[in-house]
Amino acid sequence: MELKQSLSSHLEAEKPLRRYGAVEETAWKTEGLGRNQLDIISMAETTMMPEEIELEMAKIQRLREVLVRRESELRFMMDDIQLCKDIMDLKQELQNLVAIPEKEKTKLQKQREDELIQKIHKLVQKRDFLVDDAEVERLRLPGREESRAPT
Secondary structure, eight states: OHHHHHHHHHHHHHOOOEEETTEEEEOOOOTTOOHHHHTOOOSSSSOOOHHHHHHHHHHHHHHHHHHHHHHHHHHHHHHHHHHHHHHHHHHHHHHHHHTSOGGGOOHHHHHHHHHHHHHHHHHHHHHHHHHHHHHHHHHHSTTOHHHHSOO
16 A cells, blocks of 8 residues: 555656547556657557557458458459359259250240240340449459550
8 A cells, every 4th residue: 555655646746648539538648758759648568659640540441441442352253163163053954855856845845945945044034134244343343453464
C-alpha cells in the first residue's frame, strides 16, 4: 500500500497527466523521445508515425482489393466447373438413350431425350453468360495484367 502511495505521489510531482480517449489519466514517458515523438498519441504499444500508418493502410487496402478480385475469380471458376460437370452428366445420359435404336425406344425415352437436349442447351447458355460475366468482371477490376494488355 505504501508503495502505491509513494509511486503515485512521485508521478504527480513529476508532470501533469494527459487525458486520452476513455482513459482518465495516462502518464507519458518522455525519456529518450524527441519533440516530434512527444506529439504523437497512440493507443498501440509501439508508436507509429501518421505517414507510416497511412502507408500500411494503403497496402492493406490494395491487398483487400486483390483478395476480393481473386475470390470473385474463384467463384466464377467454381460455377463453371459445376456447370461443366452437369452438362457432362446430361450428355452421358443422352448418349445412353441415343445408343438405343429408334424403333426400340419407348415414348418416355423419346421424351427424356428431348428434355435432356433442352436442359443441355439451357446449361450451355448459362455457361456462356457466366464466361461473359467473368470476362467483364476481369476487365472491370484494375490491377490485372491481362486487363491492361490490348486484346
